[in-house]
Amino acid sequence: MAISTGSGNAEVLGEINITPLVDVMLVLMVVFILTAPLLNNAVRINLPKTATTAAPDAVKAVTVSLDGEGRVFIDKREVAAEQLEQELKQLAAANPELALSLQADEAVPYKPVAKAMAAISRAGISKLSVLTATGG
Structure with missing residues (x-):
């Protein structure tokens, strides 16, 4: 120009x-x-705060989540609370060394968490980590 x-x-x-x-x-x-x-398609959960937590194992663990509305998820897949034990038995049959991580929203009462832990135990899974958020 x-x-x-x-x-x-x-x-x-x-x-x-x-x-x-x-x-x-x-x-x-x-x-x-x-x-x-x-x-971001993750399950939204407000984890309770603790002072310190141990880091999960390097092995990829299956995550069982309980959200504030009472829904149960296995790795972001919603399952009925009554079907949790059966689903976990199938996972344990496929992988005998299965490790689970349990996370529950801080608003969830203790009873559903105790039921989930009992279902995990009845499914024969012995490696369980309970996840919390850091910063007490």
């Missing part, structure tokens, strides 16, 4: 127009903002 400086010499202006770049970046940012919450 030539710009007249008034002296008769034509000078070339070499600038990059960044407006399209800004538009593309804004669209990408909006897409990221809208899709980021959808990537």
Whole structure:
């Protein structure tokens, strides 16, 4: 593009127009903002706080979760509370060295947690970790 400086010499202006770049970046940012919450499909549980906890074993443990509404999950898959023992027996039959992690929302009364622990014991699983959040 030539710009007249008034002296008769034509000078070339070499600038990059960044407006399209800004538009593309804004669209990408909006897409990221809208899709980021959808990537987290975990069970929402407020774990009770404790002073210290031991780190779980390096082996991938199956997680049994009890949420605040009384629902039971095995690795993010909802199961009926009555079917928990049967599901765990099937998992234990497939893997005799099965390790379980039990996590329960802090609002869950002790009775459902005790029932889940009894179902785990009746299923023949002896490796159990109870997960809590750190920071007493």
